[in-house]
Amino acid sequence: MNMKTTVIPKIVEETLSHKEWSHAMDEEIDALEKNCTLDLVTLPSGKKVVGSKWVYTPKFKADGTLERYKTRLVAKGYSQSYRINYFETFAPVTKLNTIRKLIALAVNLG
Numbered sequence: 001m002n003m004k005t006t007v008i009p010k011i012v013e014e015t016l017s018h019k020e021w022s023h024a025m026d027e028e029i030d031a032l033e034k035n036c037t038l039d040l041v042t043l044p045s046g047k048k049v050v051g052s053k054w055v056y057t058p059k060f061k062a063d064g065t066l067e068r069y070k071t072r073l074v075a076k077g078y079s080q081s082y083r084i085n086y087f088e089t090f091a092p093v094t095k096l097n098t099i100r101k102l103i104a105l106a107v108n109l110g
Contacts, residue, residue: 006058006066021056024069032073050085051076 007018015021032038043049055072080086 003058003060003064008058009054009056012054015054015056020069021071024056024071025054025073028071028073051079 007014009015009018009021015025029038052073052075055074057070057072059067059070061067
């Protein structure tokens with residue numbers, strides 16, 4: 001397989017005819033469970049489920065041959081409403097002064 005002949009599914013049903021993609025999905029679910037990032041819970045009454053979808057990405061070696069099949073399960077967060085489904089947002093961004101201090105420390109300590 002190479003970049004030109006690799007089939008990338010658009011929907012989950014298309015993975016049923018490609019055991020490699022199904023295996024990659026199983027690996028992703030196992031990793032989510034192992035890392036405790038996936039919990040199955042009972043839906044509270046009056047609440048809606050945030051949808052999810054699978055993203056399929058073949059990974060290639062430098063010579064263009066297929067290295068592995070990679071899948072990700074992602075939440076459709078765009079369907080949420082502020083102050084209904086969540087109350088705050090944040091982005092883990094480091095302040096420039098912190099980076100400068102770390103670089104200065106690294107230079108001084110060698």
